[in-house]
Amino acid sequence: MPRIIKSIEEKYLTSSLELVEKVFAESCGEEEGKTVRRLVEEIRAKKYYLPELELVAVDEKDEVIGYAMFSRFHIEGKYENELLILTPVAVKTELQRRHISKDLLEHGFEKAKEMGYKVVMVEGEPKNFAPRGFKIAFRFTNINILSPNSPKKCLMVKELESGALKKMSGSVDYSFYEALKEWRIFTICSSIFPITIID
Numbered sequence: 001m002p003r004i005i006k007s008i009e010e011k012y013l014t015s016s017l018e019l020v021e022k023v024f025a026e027s028c029g030e031e032e033g034k035t036v037r038r039l040v041e042e043i044r045a046k047k048y049y050l051p052e053l054e055l056v057a058v059d060e061k062d063e064v065i066g067y068a069m070f071s072r073f074h075i076e077g078k079y080e081n082e083l084l085i086l087t088p089v090a091v092k093t094e095l096q097r098r099h100i101s102k103d104l105l106e107h108g109f110e111k112a113k114e115m116g117y118k119v120v121m122v123e124g125e126p127k128n129f130a131p132r133g134f135k136i137a138f139r140f141t142n143i144n145i146l147s148p149n150s151p152k153k154c155l156m157v158k159e160l161e162s163g164a165l166k167k168m169s170g171s172v173d174y175s176f177y178e179a180l181k182e183w184r185i186f187t188i189c190s191s192i193f194p195i196t197i198i199d
C-alpha cells in the first residue's frame with residue numbers, strides 16, 4: 001500500500017481530525033473519538049505544538065490514512081526542550097497492521113532528532129510500541145504516571161539520544177490538557193484487548 005509521510009499542511013487539517021475521531025470511535029467508542037479529536041485541537045492551539053512533527057500518511061489520492069502527533073511536554077516543569085509526547089497515533093481501521101504507523105513513527109523520530117529532542121514518551125498498549133523501541137517507563141526509568149485513569153504499564157519511553165533517560169525523573173501529569181484529564185482510553189481499550197507486557 002503506497003503512502004507518503006509528511007508534516008501537516010493546511011489542506012489536511014480537517015481530514016486528519018476526522019480520521020483521528022473515526023479511528024478512535026471505531027476502536028474504543030464514540031466518546032473516546034470525540035475526546036481524541038478535542039485533544040488534537042487543544043495541542044494545535046497550545047504552546048507545546050510543533051507543526052513540523054504533526055505528521056500525516058497520505059495515499060496515492062492524497063487522502064489521509066494515518067496520523068501521528070509529536071508535541072513538546074514536561075515532567076514537573078522540566079525537560080520542555082528535550083521531551084516529546086507522542087499522542088495520538090491513528091491509522092485508518094481497514095489499513096492497520098501494514099506498517100503505516102511504523103513509517104509515521106520512524107519519520108517522526110528522525111525529524112525529532114534533527115530538531116534536538118532526546119526522549120519520546122507515549123501512552124499506549126506495549127505490544128504496539130515495543131517494536132518501535134519504547135520501554136515501559138516504571139520498569140526501566142525514574143519516570144512514572146500520576147493519572148488515575150492510566151494503567152502505569154502503559155506509559156512508555158524511548159531515547160533518541162543515548163543516555164538521555166538516565167537524567168530524567170518525576171511524575172507525568174497530563175492536566176496541562178483538558179482533553180487528557182478525561183483520557184480513559186487505555187482503561188477502556190485494555191479491558192477490550194488484554195495488555196501484554198513485553199520486556
Ligand SMILES: CC(C)(COP(=O)(O)OP(=O)(O)OC[C@H]1O[C@@H](n2cnc3c(N)ncnc32)[C@H](O)[C@@H]1OP(=O)(O)O)[C@@H](O)C(=O)NCCC(=O)NCCS
Pocket residue numbers: 023024027087088089090091092095096097098099100101102103123124125127128129131
Ligand atoms: C495502534 C495503531 C496506531 C498501530 O498502527 P498500525 O499501522 O496498524 O501499526 P503497524 O502496522 O506499524 O504495527 C506496529 C507494531 O505493532 C505490533 N502489532 C500490531 N498488531 C499486533 C497484534 N495484533 N499482536 C501483536 N503485535 C502486534 C507489531 O509488532 C508491529 O510492529 P512489527 O511488525 O514491526 O513488529 C493502530 O492500530 C490504530 O490506529 N489503533 C487505534 C488507535 C490507537 O489505539 N492508537 C494508539 C494509542 S495513541
